[in-house]
Amino acid sequence: MAGRTMRGVLMAAAVAGGLAAVAHATNYSLWINGRTGGGQLGNHADFTYWGPATANAGVNKKSVNWDGYNHVADQNYLVRDALDCYCTGNNWCYVAVHSAGNLQIGYALAMYGGTARKLKNATPNAAGQCGDLNGSTQTGWNIKWVDVAGGAAGGSELANSGDWAISEPLVSDLKTSTARAMYDHSATRATWMYMYAGASGTLYSFILPGQDDEAIAYHSSGGVAGTGGGSYCNPSDWFCNDLTLGTAKNEGGRAKWGYHSVAFRDSTESFNHYTNGNWGGIVSKVRADMEANAR
Template sequence: MPQSRSRRWIALAGALACLAGGALATNYSLWINGRTGGGAVGNHADFTYWGPGSTEAGVNKKSVNWDGYGRISTTNARIRDALDCYCTGANWCYVAAHSAGDLQIGYALSLYGGSTRNVKNAAPSSSGVCGDTGGTQTGWNIKWVNIAAGAAGGSELADAGSWAVSDPLTSDLKTSTARAMYDHNQTRAKWFYMYAGAKGTLYSGILAGQDDEAVAYHSAGGVSGSGGGSYCNPTDWLCNDLTLGTAANEGGRAKWAYHSVRFRDDSESLDHYTRGNWAGVVSKVRADMVTNAR
């Protein structure tokens, strides 16, 4: 069965199961920003980081805003609050994340995805926290995760000090730090679909292999291991290919468990940046959310 059709079937089967159990499920599309932030923290209706809030981006879209500045360990509670709000009880979520948002959702699932969560009412306060309904469950109801320009493998720009800033997040984005932060193979069996851009020019001498000007393919493609490697498109003979799907990459390096490359920028036309208009490789994730996050 084609992968996109399979994903639609998962969504339909989940909805039918809830109906059979006597509960009407509501599906939500959660968008987790990356470095620099932009949207008001706690305001799930503020899509400033992404682009116009009127743009379609999946069913019942919510912007999971965090400051894009602090360390993952100290800001991840914002992501867990949103997951509790919309992905517990009868409700289910599709998740989309950009750049360091990949670290945020990976961290939440790996370290907290097996914990007991209070079922929430999907009615957040001004700080983005929802009220309890009285029930509990283990982890969150997540159908799948789309990642644009994922930084869970870190960036050589953080290693080299190319981001001349003092924000704590940059320390987390060093390749060795990001890869050791949590068990990237532990996704609680939630699939991460990776979208990797390759229109990188400014930092091509620092970032390994193909890159989108902020992260290289080893990170955006979910390549496993304690350190990054050099991965490229099939037309580039100077480094190993980043393969599509779940297959091991050329040279034998596997991807993290439950990670699949859904888009590889063979035309080298998409960079890292949203430009306040759902641009760059985020445009590919948004299109997929419109089609499949229903």
């Protein structure tokens, strides 16, 4: 698979080029929630949104809790605080996100990933902010990759149609045209986004185009580029264009955003959007990948 092969090449190069530095590093696994939130803001040990905190979800896992209700731009400081805490200096991060958490990490990288960040001591206070390490700075963060479960960076037609409560500020961000114009989705600072797209959607199939996980259609969860959505499906579906694996252009010629690769396409239509309080749905595939590879 193109995306996973690229991941292996990048990891091998990093090991070969900086073995001595890695020996003194600590790796962390950051989990960024989506809409509705659930975890206590600033408490990186609260995995209420995801499921039991005892689950193996990558090395030194931390829950980057934001409220899942207000605008992405207004809540993004919580994500940046966590990235500063654990992903600066000699420390490196693996990042896993769900749903609107895709917008949060994409926004952070595009809007702030080229800015000076103070090195932090990885010891957060109650607000989720860490102390300065030595006064030094670096540009952006040390991120190995991002795993994206049911990514909403392309928006959802459920927000367009008002199926979600329109009084929520976040829902206005999740409209397809707004989400796609919020930032440059290809400006990932060369950080790879590995997309996991679920297709066990039935309830809203008449609203969501192509294959979907009941909340997010393949055009978003598959990282399909462009200013608007589109109808994308599994190869077994004859009535819309295929969402391709890896970085390849989709059937019909439409590309994915830069540094986006489809790692999993739900060809058996088995995974929906919801965690169900137990790392469920499409999140289960990302959790398994983090367990196996975020070390």
